[in-house]
Amino acid sequence: MAQTENYDLIAHDEDIERAAYALKAMSHPLRLKILCAVGEEELAVQDIVNFVGTTQSNVSQHLAKLRDKNILASRRDANRIYYRVKDERTLRLVEMMRDVFCSNELN
Numbered sequence: 295m296a297q298t299e300n301y302d303l304i305a306h307d308e309d310i311e312r313a314a315y316a317l318k319a320m321s322h323p324l325r326l327k328i329l330c331a332v333g334e335e336e337l338a339v340q341d342i343v344n345f346v347g348t349t350q351s352n353v354s355q356h357l358a359k360l361r362d363k364n365i366l367a368s369r370r371d372a373n374r375i376y377y378r379v380k381d382e383r384t385l386r387l388v389e390m391m392r393d394v395f396c397s398n399e400l401n
Contacts, residue, residue: 328342
């Protein structure tokens with residue numbers, strides 16, 4: 295690959311900043327596990343707590359960070375708060391990470 299082709303991977307500084315910002319927000323193991331739990335569906339906080347296996351307080355802190363970083367969106371329905379991945383590109387990134395880093399038990 296020619297040196298100039300490398301510059302085309304992420305061509306604009308604002309794209310680089312946005313990518314770094316998102317990756318930093320997702321870099322904590324529990325936040326990544328939360329993203330895996332939510333996936334393509336919308337989940338209530340308690341469902342996420344059950345999936346990741348830690349306290350509601352801990353999960354809520356990480357959900358707030360993901361929401362503040364524009365990774366997750368939330369909505370309230372009565373006394374429950376539901377979370378979903380805000381951007382389809384984030385789901386694609388999580389899927390690629392799964393493909394690269396997760397063991398494949400079929401092999």
